[in-house]
Amino acid sequence: MREWNNIKIIGVDHGYGNIKTANTVTPTGVTAYETEPIFSGNILEYGGMYYRIGEGHKEFIADKAMDEDYYILTLMAVARELNLAGIREAEVHLAAGLPLTWVRRQREEFRSYLLQNQEVRFRFNGKDYHIRFVGCSLFPQGYPAIAIRLGDFRGTNLLADIGNGTMNILYINNKKAVESRSWTEKFGVNQCMIAARNAVLDSFGVKMDDAAIEQVLRYGTADIGKPYLDCITSVARRYVADIFSTLRRYEYNPDLMRLYIVGGGGCLVRNFGQYDESRVTILEDICATAKGYEYLAYARIRRKE
Template identity: 65%
Template sequence: MRELKNGVKIIGIDHGYGNIKTANTVTPTGINSYSAEPIFQDNILEYNGRYYRFGEGHKDFISDKTADDDFYIFTLMAAARELSRIGIYEAKIYLAAGLPLTWVRTQREHFREYLMRNKTVDFKFNGSSFHIEFVGCSVYPQGYPAVVEFIKEFKGTNILADIGNGTMNILYIRNKKPIESSSWTEKLGVNQLVIKARNAVMDSFGIVIDESIIEQYIRFGKADILEKYLEILNRTAVEYTKDIFSALKKYEYSPDLMKLYIIGGGGCIIKNFADYSSENIEIISDICATAKGYEYLAYMQFRRD
């Protein structure tokens, strides 16, 4: 969170399909709605007479994030988590958010209006009351903001791969400048690996493996299950990393001619399972890097104004 001289707080929110990230928080996108107060109180938001629990599972991929109310509810939750960290429950907020690279051109304004649907909003999160006034919103292309603060260090041709839960965004950066005409979005997010791994275990052993086990394995490279299951998970993860590099090569990625920066949740999969030389590949492990970049861009925008 960054603060302007007039007291307005800039909160960057990375609306992923797997996790909602702010500069300091990460929350899985599972969301359940209740008409009555839930029994267990952790991660509960109360808004417009309904209760929402976060963190159990992940939201399914949809090509339009404004298709339902979920990402708006996620926004309130994310703002509340950032504010509650410093004991603030009433604030004026400028939102800084993003969309996949090739979606920004056609969906930016609609997404901004969606996030700004209410100028003021009152709700409760984890028992605390919040009063927020949204004073504005900027929507940036995903991925690039994660490296913008140190882009001055880039040399020659670079390629950025933002591997999220739903999509992989690819962007060329030449001579420190992002090339809009050389940007693409592939539906090759981490969730594709989870689905393939789950199906592979089902095909081989006829059982359903919990997604949390798969996620633990691809994140840390280990899980407390039998070796026969680990072998399938490993094989599927290795195949997924090959698909990632095949997609990059489709867009003329060459490890001998450019440096590759990998950001997003998929970075740990490349680190744990890919066969690559680290000389020209840098994995940015900070999952909150994009949200921090959104805040930086919005802050610099106000400084220029």
């Protein structure tokens, strides 16, 4: 969280798998209840409803403003970030993003969605919050994660932002993003998760819990039997090979450019990929994009004022 003239600038990375702020990560699952849930923990009370946040992940949707879930998740994300500073009431400027090639088309609709209520009162984890939204800056996903380190970018560089639902690809030449050479592929980590789940079911007739599969994808191993681990590992290696195959379709050449990987998919590349570590940089900070949103929004607000 950054601050300018008593306004809190809060970056929110609205992923399909996790919603991130500069300092928090929460799975995007949202379950609504008309009465107070039996068990406590990550409960948001808003508009006469109770919402449990963080169980499971939200399914891929091309338009994040289609339902109320991402608005509820935004309130939760703001509350978690403010709570770290012991703040319950604030004026907030949101900083968020959309997939590279969608941001021009969806920017204004998503901004209106996030700012649908100028003033909001809600309760999260037993604490009351009073928020006044005073603005919203929107950026293309991926790029903000490396914006603060553009000084390191010499010559031709390729950025791959591999999230749960999409992969954003962007060329950066001599520290400048090349808008005409940017693409969004529906090729996120969730596809690897689905493929691994189906492979286990086909091979062993067992439906494995997603949490165990996610453990393997994130860390390269898990406390499961070797045949199951080998099955998931095989799927993950094919998925990572497909990532590099997709990048080559967009003229990726490791001898001529450096590759920067951000997003949750970076751990799969690290654990299961074959690549030249001297030519590929994996940014392992899953909150890097949210931090980048804040950095860019803060700079934009300062320039205006």
